[in-house]
Amino acid sequence: MTERGFIFDLMDEISNATVNLAKEQLKANMLKDKDEKHIDAVVNKFLEVGDKNTHGRSISPDEAEAFGLKIKKEDKHSEFWNMIWEIYVRIETYTRNKRLAKYLLSRNGGIDVQAMPMGF
Structure with a gap:
């Protein structure tokens, strides 16, 4: 292959x-x-x-x-929304700092996905 x-x-x-x-x-x-x-x-x-x-x-x-x-x-000023926003910001910051293509969440934790150059 x-x-x-x-x-x-x-x-x-x-x-x-x-x-x-x-x-x-x-x-x-x-x-x-x-x-x-x-x-x-x-x-x-x-x-x-x-x-x-x-x-x-x-x-x-x-x-x-x-x-x-x-x-x-959800009201954007609610405690619940603030918690969701904090999770989003943390994942976004983590992804950018590590230069990841994606960060996938699974039942057992997270998976770093590296960007790979495509030589097509």
């Missing part, structure tokens, strides 16, 4: 793991009263946004609600 083939296979594997995690979490929590077909449709709506737009673009609460999720908008 070529290096390029390996990278694309790895990207597919990561993408599939992300989709499976999203489905698992929606089924266990926010969409636990919905069937698998409905959950697949919701996840696919998010995937379509990622395919059509810039990767990493935020999805507004109104857009997520239109996708079928139950959304609670």
Whole structure:
């Protein structure tokens, strides 16, 4: 297998793991009263946004609600929102200081993802 083939296979594997995690979490929590077909449709709506737009673009609460999720908008001055913002800033700072492409959170901790030059 070529290096390029390996990278694309790895990207597919990561993408599939992300989709499976999203489905698992929606089924266990926010969409636990919905069937698998409905959950697949919701996840696919998010995937379509990622395919059509810039990767990493935020999805507004109104857009997520239109996708079928139950959304609670937090006051940006609340204690909960401040905690979420602090986590975001810490991860963003960590990622930039380490010059990482991404920092992935998993059930068992975090994974540093280094940027690799693509020689295509």
